Amino acid sequence: MGRRSIDPQGDGRRDRGRRLSDKGDGRRPRTRVVTGGRRPEWTQGIVNPPVWRASTHLYESVAELRARGRDTHHKLFYGRRGAPTQWSLAEALTELEPGAAGTFLYPSGVAAIAAALLSMLSPGDELLCTDSAYDPTRSLATGLLKRFGVSTRFYDPLIGGGIAGLIGPQTRAILMESPGSLTFEVQDVPAIVAAAKARGVVTLLDNTWATPLLFPAIEKGVDLTILAGTKYVAGHSDVMIGSVTAALACWDALQETSRQLGQVASPDDAWLAARGLRTMAVRLEAQAASALAIAQWLAAQPEVAQVLHPALPGDPGHALFTRDFLGASALFGVVLKGGDKGRVALLDGLALFGLGYSWGGYESLALPVDPARYRTATKPDFAGPLIRLSIGLEDPADLIADLRAGLDRLRAVEGR
Numbered sequence: 001m002g003r004r005s006i007d008p009q010g011d012g013r014r015d016r017g018r019r020l021s022d023k024g025d026g027r028r029p030r031t032r033v034v035t036g037g038r039r040p041e042w043t044q045g046i047v048n049p050p051v052w053r054a055s056t057h058l059y060e061s062v063a064e065l066r067a068r069g070r071d072t073h074h075k076l077f078y079g080r081r082g083a084p085t086q087w088s089l090a091e092a093l094t095e096l097e098p099g100a101a102g103t104f105l106y107p108s109g110v111a112a113i114a115a116a117l118l119s120m121l122s123p124g125d126e127l128l129c130t131d132s133a134y135d136p137t138r139s140l141a142t143g144l145l146k147r148f149g150v151s152t153r154f155y156d157p158l159i160g161g162g163i164a165g166l167i168g169p170q171t172r173a174i175l176m177e178s179p180g181s182l183t184f185e186v187q188d189v190p191a192i193v194a195a196a197k198a199r200g201v202v203t204l205l206d207n208t209w210a211t212p213l214l215f216p217a218i219e220k221g222v223d224l225t226i227l228a229g230t231k232y233v234a235g236h237s238d239v240m241i242g243s244v245t246a247a248l249a250c251w252d253a254l255q256e257t258s259r260q261l262g263q264v265a266s267p268d269d270a271w272l273a274a275r276g277l278r279t280m281a282v283r284l285e286a287q288a289a290s291a292l293a294i295a296q297w298l299a300a301q302p303e304v305a306q307v308l309h310p311a312l313p314g315d316p317g318h319a320l321f322t323r324d325f326l327g328a329s330a331l332f333g334v335v336l337k338g339g340d341k342g343r344v345a346l347l348d349g350l351a352l353f354g355l356g357y358s359w360g361g362y363e364s365l366a367l368p369v370d371p372a373r374y375r376t377a378t379k380p381d382f383a384g385p386l387i388r389l390s391i392g393l394e395d396p397a398d399l400i401a402d403l404r405a406g407l408d409r410l411r412a413v414e415g416r
């Protein structure tokens with residue numbers, strides 16, 4: 001086989017003169033999940049782009065080496081700039097965000113959040129961060145960012161357009177998470193984006209709960225949208241990966257900072273995540289349908305004080321949710337009656353729900369959540385202890401039976 005018989009770089013013509021997600025080919029999101037990033041030069045005649053595992057690319061000549069240094073986009077250069085496996089996944093994620101300029105991949109969701117923030121913030125800047133943020137996001141703000149001279153104010157996730165009153169001369173960025181992945185408040189993202197745009201402030205959204213399938217963030221005016229691909233994209237609880245998809249105005253800064261930080265997602269993890277992505281739409285639909293049925297069932301149980309699921313008509317975020325989202329995913333909260341003892345009894349005996357961090361996999365998980373421990377701007381006022389459920393692909397009737405037995409254990413130890 002000749003050295004040039006496989007050409008993963010193509011001739012570069014496909015890239016020229018257009019931004020990746022502006023294809024205008026009319027394909028719907030569910031189709032894009034299947035077709036995205038599968039360029040013939042990357043798949044080489046098979047269906048899935050193979051795993052290109054490499055640090056070193058070999059050049060034919062010094063002249064070629066020198067020329068490549070000036071143009072590395074979708075060209076093999078050095079392992080840290082990736083290879084077709086990562087380019088393909090990044091392009092597929094970009095294609096799910098109409099209007100986006102590009103996607104950078106990271107070895108975890110937290111790494112993605114860190115790179116996105118570091119690419120936008122400088123010493124003296126202020127970050128406005130939702131008080132409902134994922135707790136490692138808070139640690140980043142109060143730890144590393146603070147050490148490098150960036151201050152953070154946490155804001156009430158229900159603030160909406162009122163965020164305009166918090167934007168000061170030093171405010172440079174707003175980090176949203178909607179719904180909050182622990183307490184499920186839905187934010188008025190369009191109102192916050194409008195207030196930010198009016199003052200030249202950059203908006204970032206941790207969109208892991210909805211994914212671009214249920215909330216196309218760039219189209220809604222968000223500048224940088226972040227996914228923990230570890231969750232629904234990979235979908236099988238065996239990969240750590242993250243991504244940031246950027247609007248054009250932020251794309252160059254994001255790439256530059258991410259490269260300076262030395263960020264790279266491994267080809268094996270990118271390959272697994274791309275494999276997961278192909279079934280994400282059907283997994284989300286099936287898991288969301290089960291989750292809603294289970295949430296409705298839980299809401300009717302006497303041991304349950306409140307179910308935190310924005311697709312339920314009684315949920316405080318329901319109106320914003322139906323206005324802005326194309327559907328729900330399969331992660332929600334349950335406020336129990338009683339105390340921690342009952343909660344522990346419920347969780348400890350679950351047979352089908354795993355007890356563990358993370359979510360978004362094909363299997364169901366449960367977790368105790370204690371938001372009062374870390375929140376500072378607002379005190380969540382729940383009537384009892386909170387648990388979080390990630391609903392998987394098991395038969396929902398079996399999951400309900402597992403939860404029924406758990407509620408019986410709760411009642412027994414609470415002496416009711």
Ligand SMILES: *Cc1c(COP(=O)(O)O)cnc(C)c1O
Pocket residue numbers: 107108109110111134177181206208209228229230231240241242358
């Ligand atoms: C899990 C999670 C992250 C972090 O992702 P990792 O891949 O675990 O680092 C970020 N945001 C949200 C909302 C998450 O649930």
